Amino acid sequence: MVNPHSDIRPAAAPDHAERPAGEVPDAAYLFDLGQRVRRIRAIRGMSRKVLAQVSGISERYIAQLEGGMGNVSIVLLRRIAAAVSMPVEDLVMDASDDWAAIRRMLRSAAPERIARARQILAGQGLPLDSHPQPIPPGRIALVGLRGAGKSTLGEIVAGRLGWKFLELNREIERSLGLSVTEIYKLYGQDGYRRLELASLREIVAGTTGPLLLATGGGIVAEPLSYELLLSSFHTIWVKTSPDEHMNRVREQGDLRPMANDSTAMQELVTILTNREPLYARAEAVVDTAGRSVEQSASDLAMAIATLRK
């Protein structure tokens, strides 16, 4: 699959006290800023109402900002960034997902690692064309929005292959002895994402033998976790149509993180549309729309066999 996020953008243009007139018109900049806020809100699965509640900024003002009409103050933007658990600099500039992930890695890396990264980027040390460790064939992870069928199909297919099957959400719950809902209440979305990264690291480091892992729908929203997943597993995007997502999730009695009101379907489509380029980074796709569970289980088994070749 073509990777639409493989470009690393050059550092921002040098700071000018006065930006040359016409280079980035103010209106275009505000429009792009609004689009970035809207996108990250959708990727996080937050309705405008929820973002307003968490950030303490009115829904009307957020609507203006997202529409490119609000020249937001840096203090309000910082509040919005905190509410979507994102560094404010990722909102003020256009950055690829690679770029965002690398920035987060730099922030938490030990000085020796940073020095090593500098050497590699400067063309010293490892040759630039040296390949990263290949992913073992028996490492498969399923990504996709809620109700896609990751748990249902993962369990069936792992059982048939005689592989270990793990659910990342369950591992997080097990490590804390709390349910996902309780973790959200106690630690918030940011806390949940940190626990998700820690559990994923444990699984990557501590599991031997073939493994099929079902991830939570929101993992693509956290660059560090998603990068780790993509570099440690062959990934398969399990997808379906918005209608089927909604029906399946409704049947399970779970509407998180969609608003439980008439806008739920609209929210779901927005989340799906914004997450699609991220899910599409997976190496293969299994579309379960209009398919029975049995048919999709064979589709998944086939996708795994193809990836292992």
Ligand SMILES: Nc1ncnc2c1ncn2[C@@H]1O[C@H](COP(=O)(O)OP(=O)(O)OP(=O)(O)O)[C@@H](O)[C@H]1O
């Ligand atoms: N072709 C299909 N493939 C998979 N599941 C299907 C299919 N058709 C109907 N379903 C139903 O859709 C639901 C899928 O739910 P499941 O919990 O497996 O999704 P999930 O991707 O794990 O979601 P979550 O992210 O919430 O964990 C199940 O109730 C399953 O029976």
Ligand SMILES: O=C(O)C1=C[C@@H](O)[C@@H](O)[C@H](O)C1
């Ligand atoms: O799609 C989402 O945003 C989420 C899905 C769940 O699996 C959990 O990962 C969490 O509740 C977030």
Ligand SMILES: [Mg+2]
């Ligand atoms: Mg599941």
